[in-house]
Amino acid sequence: MRTAMAIRPILTAEAPILRERTKRVSRFDASLHRLLDDMLETMRDAPGVGLAANQIGVPLQVAIIEVDDKITELVNPQIVRTAGEQIDWEGCLSLPGYVAEVGRYEKVTVKARDRHGREFRTRGTELFGRALQHEIDHLNGTLYIDHLESLDELVRVHESEEVEEQTAAGI
Numbered sequence: 001m002r003t004a005m006a007i008r009p010i011l012t013a014e015a016p017i018l019r020e021r022t023k024r025v026s027r028f029d030a031s032l033h034r035l036l037d038d039m040l041e042t043m044r045d046a047p048g049v050g051l052a053a054n055q056i057g058v059p060l061q062v063a064i065i066e067v068d069d070k071i072t073e074l075v076n077p078q079i080v081r082t083a084g085e086q087i088d089w090e091g092c093l094s095l096p097g098y099v100a101e102v103g104r105y106e107k108v109t110v111k112a113r114d115r116h117g118r119e120f121r122t123r124g125t126e127l128f129g130r131a132l133q134h135e136i137d138h139l140n141g142t143l144y145i146d147h148l149e150s151l152d153e154l155v156r157v158h159e160s161e162e163v164e165e166q167t168a169a170g171i
Contacts, residue, residue, distance in 0.1 A: 005038050005040070005041040006041065006042075007042050007045045008038055008039075009056065009057075010042065010046060010055050010093050011054075011055055011056065011094060012094050012095070013092075013095050013143060013145070015057075015094075017054050017059060018094060018141065018143060019141045019143075020054070020141050021139070021141050022052075022053065022054050022059045022060050022061045022062075022139045022140075022141075023059055023060055023061065024060075024061050024076050025060050025061055025062060025075050028075070028115060028116055028117035032062070032075070032115060033115050035053060035058060035060070035062060036073050036115055038056070039051050039053065039056065039062070039063075039064045040066070040071065043064060043066065043093070044066070046093050048093045049065060049067055049127065049131055050063065050064065050065040050131040050134060050135045051063065051064055051135070052135045052138030052139055053139075054138060055093060055094050061075065061077065062074070062075050062139075063077060063135035063136070063138065063139060064135075065128065065131045065132065065135060067127050067131060068128075072122060072128075073114055074112040074132075074135065074136075075112055075113040075114065075115065075117075076112060076113050077110050077111070077112035077132075077135075077139070078110065078112070078136075079108050079109070079110055079132070079133070079136055080111045080121070081107075081108065081109035082105040082108050082109075083105065083107040084105060085103060085104070085105065085106055086103070086104055086105070086106045086130075087102065087103045087104075088101065088104070088130060089101055089102075090104075090130060090144050091144075092134070092143065092144055094143065095143070095144075095145065095154075097157050097158070098154045098155065098156060098157065099154070099155050100144070100145070100148055100153045100154050100155060101153070102130075102144050102147045102148070104129070104130050104133050104134075104147075105133060106125060106129065107123065107124070107125050107129060108129050108132050108133055109121060109122070109124075110122050110124065110132050110136070
């Protein structure tokens with residue numbers, strides 16, 4: 001019997017846990033499955049396309065991404081290959097109401113484990129590639145604003161309809 005998923009509070013940028021490196025997962029058990037289920041529910045409720053465990057106060061290397069109706073669960077993820085460069089608008093559920101243009105790799109290959117501990121690799125470009133990099137940054141204690149030269153580059157979402165139209169949901 002499955003327990004109901006829970007929507008958990010999303011921490012904002014001033015929370016110290018968001019600046020700490022998360023710990024590797026060593027147990028692939030029911031508590032991890034519950035965490036992933038709660039993260040999906042929380043991310044969808046926000047709404048966003050990605051969520052790292054430390055954004056809900058859990059210091060583990062766990063992230064979830066949903067792009068084009070495909071859910072990707074990442075446990076102990078590592079970027080193993082990169083190529084190219086891109087600049088695009090990016091937001092974050094821990095910095096609600098703001099976006100900025102952020103430089104990222106154009107293509108990334110990530111090695112991770114699934115909820116059962118099986119290793120897999122995934123490749124990402126465009127929004128999925130950006131989300132992979134964004135969530136792995138979270139797990140390493142980095143926020144997207146750390147890629148900016150100045151916080152003056154942040155744009156309030158409601159200030160510009162053009163930016164709002166171009167910006168994906170918070171990552």
